[in-house]
Amino acid sequence: MTTLITFLSDYTIQNVAMGAALLGISSGVLGCFAVLRQQSLLGDTLSHAALPGVCLGFMVAGSRQLGSILAGALVTGTLAALFILLLTRRSRLKTDASLGAALSIFFAIGTVLLTYIQGASNASQGGLNSFLFGQAAAILRSDLQVMAVITVLAVGLVALLWKELKLVTFDPVFAGSVGLPVVVLEVVMTVMIALAVVIGLQMVGVVLMAAMIIAPAVAARQWVNSLGSMVTLAAIIGAGGGITGALISATGRNLATGPLIILGISAFVVISLLFAPKRGMIWELVNHANTRHILRTQQVLTTLYELSEKHGNPDYPTEEGMLTSYYQTNMSRELARLGQEGFVVPSKHMPEEGTHWILTDQGQQEARRILASLNPQDTQDLSPQALKASHAR
Amino acid sequence: MLANLLASIPFTIMATGALVGIAASLLGTFLVLRQSSMLSDAISHSIVFGIIVVWLITKQQSGAVQIIGAALTGVLTVVLTEALAASRRVKYDAAIGLVFPVLFSIGVLLMNLYARDVHIDEHTVLLGEIGFVWLNTFDVGDLRIPRALVWMLVMTFVNALFVVGFYKELKLATFDAGLAKALGFAPLALFYGLLSLTSASAVAAFDSVGAVLFITFIIVPPAAAYLLTDRLWKMMVYGGLIALASSISGYYLAVAWNVSIGGMMAVMTGVFLVLAFLFGPRYGLLAQELKRYEQREANATRALAVHLYHHEGGPEQVEENVVSALRDHLRWNDSKVRHALARSLDDGLINRQGDALELTTKGRMVAKEIFEPWGSA
Numbered sequence: 001m002t003t004l005i006t007f008l009s010d011y012t013i014q015n016v017a018m019g020a021a022l023l024g025i026s027s028g029v030l031g032c033f034a035v036l037r038q039q040s041l042l043g044d045t046l047s048h049a050a051l052p053g054v055c056l057g058f059m060v061a062g063s064r065q066l067g068s069i070l071a072g073a074l075v076t077g078t079l080a081a082l083f084i085l086l087l088t089r090r091s092r093l094k095t096d097a098s099l100g101a102a103l104s105i106f107f108a109i110g111t112v113l114l115t116y117i118q119g120a121s122n123a124s125q126g127g128l129n130s131f132l133f134g135q136a137a138a139i140l141r142s143d144l145q146v147m148a149v150i151t152v153l154a155v156g157l158v159a160l161l162w163k164e165l166k167l168v169t170f171d172p173v174f175a176g177s178v179g180l181p182v183v184v185l186e187v188v189m190t191v192m193i194a195l196a197v198v199i200g201l202q203m204v205g206v207v208l209m210a211a212m213i214i215a216p217a218v219a220a221r222q223w224v225n226s227l228g229s230m231v232t233l234a235a236i237i238g239a240g241g242g243i244t245g246a247l248i249s250a251t252g253r254n255l256a257t258g259p260l261i262i263l264g265i266s267a268f269v270v271i272s273l274l275f276a277p278k279r280g281m282i283w284e285l286v287n288h289a290n291t292r293h294i295l296r297t298q299q300v301l302t303t304l305y306e307l308s309e310k311h312g313n314p315d316y317p318t319e320e321g322m323l324t325s326y327y328q329t330n331m332s333r334e335l336a337r338l339g340q341e342g343f344v345v346p347s348k349h350m351p352e353e354g355t356h357w358i359l360t361d362q363g364q365q366e367a368r369r370i371l372a373s374l375n376p377q378d379t380q381d382l383s384p385q386a387l388k389a390s391h392a393r
Numbered sequence: 394m395l396a397n398l399l400a401s402i403p404f405t406i407m408a409t410g411a412l413v414g415i416a417a418s419l420l421g422t423f424l425v426l427r428q429s430s431m432l433s434d435a436i437s438h439s440i441v442f443g444i445i446v447v448w449l450i451t452k453q454q455s456g457a458v459q460i461i462g463a464a465l466t467g468v469l470t471v472v473l474t475e476a477l478a479a480s481r482r483v484k485y486d487a488a489i490g491l492v493f494p495v496l497f498s499i500g501v502l503l504m505n506l507y508a509r510d511v512h513i514d515e516h517t518v519l520l521g522e523i524g525f526v527w528l529n530t531f532d533v534g535d536l537r538i539p540r541a542l543v544w545m546l547v548m549t550f551v552n553a554l555f556v557v558g559f560y561k562e563l564k565l566a567t568f569d570a571g572l573a574k575a576l577g578f579a580p581l582a583l584f585y586g587l588l589s590l591t592s593a594s595a596v597a598a599f600d601s602v603g604a605v606l607f608i609t610f611i612i613v614p615p616a617a618a619y620l621l622t623d624r625l626w627k628m629m630v631y632g633g634l635i636a637l638a639s640s641i642s643g644y645y646l647a648v649a650w651n652v653s654i655g656g657m658m659a660v661m662t663g664v665f666l667v668l669a670f671l672f673g674p675r676y677g678l679l680a681q682e683l684k685r686y687e688q689r690e691a692n693a694t695r696a697l698a699v700h701l702y703h704h705e706g707g708p709e710q711v712e713e714n715v716v717s718a719l720r721d722h723l724r725w726n727d728s729k730v731r732h733a734l735a736r737s738l739d740d741g742l743i744n745r746q747g748d749a750l751e752l753t754t755k756g757r758m759v760a761k762e763i764f765e766p767w768g769s770a
Contacts, residue, residue, distance in 0.1 A: 035484075035487050038484050038486055038487075039486075040484070040486045040487040040489075040490045041431055041434075041486045041489060041490055043490070044431075044434065044490055086670075087670065090670075090678055090681075091620055091670050091676060091678075092619065092620065092676050093425075093616055093619065093620070094428050095428075096425075096428045096429065096430040096431050097425045097428070097430045097612060097616045097619075099430070099431060100430035100431055100433065100434055100608060100611075100612035100613075100616075101430075101612050101613050101616050101663070101666060103434060103608065104434075104606070104608040104609035104612060104613060104659065104663075105609060105613060105659070105660065105662070105663030105666070107606070107608075107609075107659075108606055108609050108656050108657075108659030108660045108662075108663065109656075109660055109663075110656075111603075111606065111653050111655070111656035111659075112647075112652045112653055112656040112657055112660055113652075114653070114656075115651075115652040115653035115656065116650065116651070116652045119651045119652065133501065207438070207497070208494050208497065208498065210490045210494060211490060211491060211494030211495070211498075213490075214487050214490040214491055215491060215494075217487075218482075218483055218487055218491060221482075222482060254505065255502060255505045255506070256501055256502070256505055258498070258501075259497070259498030259499070259501045259502045259505075260498070260502065262494050262495065262498045263495065263498050263499070263502075266491065266494070266495045266498075269491060273480070273482055273483075279482060281480065281482075
């Protein structure tokens with residue numbers, strides 16, 4: 001217990017946790033719009049494109065000063081977005097090739113600048129490498145202030161333009177027709193992605209920021225159906241996963257922070273995809289199995305009914321083995337369920353040949369109801385003759 | 394001769410770079426055309442996972458095992474991505490962005506934990522160092538050949554074999570996957586073959602240029618070539634040439650500025666893309682603008698001919714078929730009037746006497762052609 005308290009009151013740990021929380025909130029909120037607008041990979045490109053900006057910021061400031069580094073990253077990120085826009089609008093290249101080209105070319109420029117800095121000044125460049133994969137332990141209080149300002153700015157922008165952003169996200173054509181400046185709002189959203197990237201640079205690094213933008217939004221989407229709750233939940237998941245990963249990194253054996261944060265949040269994604277109510281895969285499997293069970297039970301019931309009709313004997317005992325070979329699968333679970341509901345009863349007929357089942361009155365009514373619901377035009381006449389006639393048609 | 398070349402460090406570096414570029418753009422051509430470029434981004438990141446897993450199992454940093462392991466990792470990445478997208482809970486682009494970061498993260502953490510003292514680290518993985526290819530060599534007879542060069546030679550050969558051998562099938566699968574499937578060509582199998590080779594090449598290349606820069610070589614030369622030509626085989630040839638030119642120019646610029654050689658080579662591919670985008674013969678920005686300008690002028694000339702023809706011989710001819718009417722009735726501005734007149738005079742469509750304009754026989758033909766395209770004259 002005391003170790004936990006010392007751990008939590010540690011200066012670095014506090015910094016790291018706060019940084020991770022800021023990152024999670026901002027990328028969670030801003031990422032929702034990117035994912036919903038199917039621009040997930042724009043985040044990937046903009047984060048790679050931040051590398052040359054980091055280097056330029058460093059070269060301008062002459063030292064590892066977060067403000068100018070982030071400003072540089074924002075500038076090159078925006079340039080990359082413009083480059084993509086130009087290529088997709090004015091050349092025959094498609095979105096994917098434009099994204100890939102911008103991503104790799106800007107990153108290449110970044111590596112060139114990185115080596116240039118290493119060649120030119122041999123001292124203080126050590127801090128720059130942490131922007132590749134993130135180094136939570138290197139975060140200072142002053143860095144946190146910068147991050148906090150940007151987060152407040154970005155989230156404030158979302159709150160201010162909430163209605164407009166929502167409309168442009170879900171129905172850009174309608175948004176345009178009611179007179180919203182769609183292009184301006186799209187630019188705002190792109191800049192917002194660049195802002196999210198910038199906040200995460202120190203924690204996660206340029207390579208993995210893509211996932212930081214996508215993952216919280218995807219996880220949140222599985223649980224809720226409205227934009228407001230999705231944004232809120234994404235912020236919570238982002239912060240939760242971020243803090244978890246960052247703390248493990250800060251305590252562990254010099255493990256890179258970025259990968260740990262990404263794995264933390266990706267775990268949330270897997271859990272959400274599997275277990276989220278209604279949309280979760282497990283939920284779907286259970287649902288599917290239930291539906292199948294109900295359908296098969298109905299099938300068995302109507303088969304029993306038709307057999308008894310064929311034999312002109314309402315108490316006709318049907319052999320279970322015959323049902324099994326008819327359906328090519330064991331139907332004892334379905335028969336047991338029918339028995340429970342009082343639709344069938346086992347008979348004592350020739351026990352050495354296996355169990356036989358007889359429909360109850362209730363079971364016959366239910367079977368007629370099911371058959372009638374399959375032929376809705378005959379719902380008025382529920383007599384066996386009418387049913388038989390409709391069945392023969 | 395060969396021994397001399399191989400002893401020259403610049404040659405080995407440039408040759409390796411060029412081979413990376415050629416091997417990559419052979420495959421990249423199809424990825425760009427299929428609009429799956431971003432899968433190469435995913436693959437190049439996630440092979441980090443494959444590399445470290447294979448290293449942990451076999452302790453081999455490069456060579457055949459690594460390349461096969463990478464091919465499998467590439468397939469794993471794509472299978473996972475497609476499965477996630479097929480669950481319909483995540484869109485395809487988001488699925489790409491979810492899968493590769495996870496594999497990449499696991500790879501980096503495994504490196505952090507188990508491979509601290511080996512030369513594999515996340516830097517090499519991302520950036521590579523093509524400047525050191527000549528350090529790691531092996532001997533064949535009297536020849537000292539850099540390992541990276543040999544592996545890139547092998548991969549280039551394999552890729553070329555694949556592309557040439559399945560040229561027809563690849564072409565069909567790329568441009569009309571539905572038809573390819575209907576004809577029984579298994580486009581999906583071809584696609585996975587393409588992606589396996591992509592990741593195998595990525596591993597072979599990654600010692601020299603690193604994972605991220607490999608993406609440049611996959612996407613950018615074919616993208617630039619796509620802006621230059623409409624023929625599939627030409628696209629591959631142009632892609633290869635651009636890769637070659639980027640390697641050579643990148644090398645010398647990097648040496649001159651003392652920066653990362655691989656990085657500079659990748660930047661040069663970007664320069665070629667921008668050049669193709671601006672000056673491409675048919676799809677370049679400049680060519681498009683020229684074409685648009687040309688069209689505008691031609692339209693103005695035709696409009697002038699029609700205007701004159703329409704009012705020719707009528708009572709209003711004195712008022713309409715004059716220069717000032719273009720300004721006042723057609724509402725053309727001065728520069729448009731000047732250009733249209735100059736061009737029409739040049740083409741011999743009109744005669745000008747002072748302010749009055751008159752169609753020539755040729756000009757009358759042009760106007761008639763517009764009014765009666767079926768040619769009753």
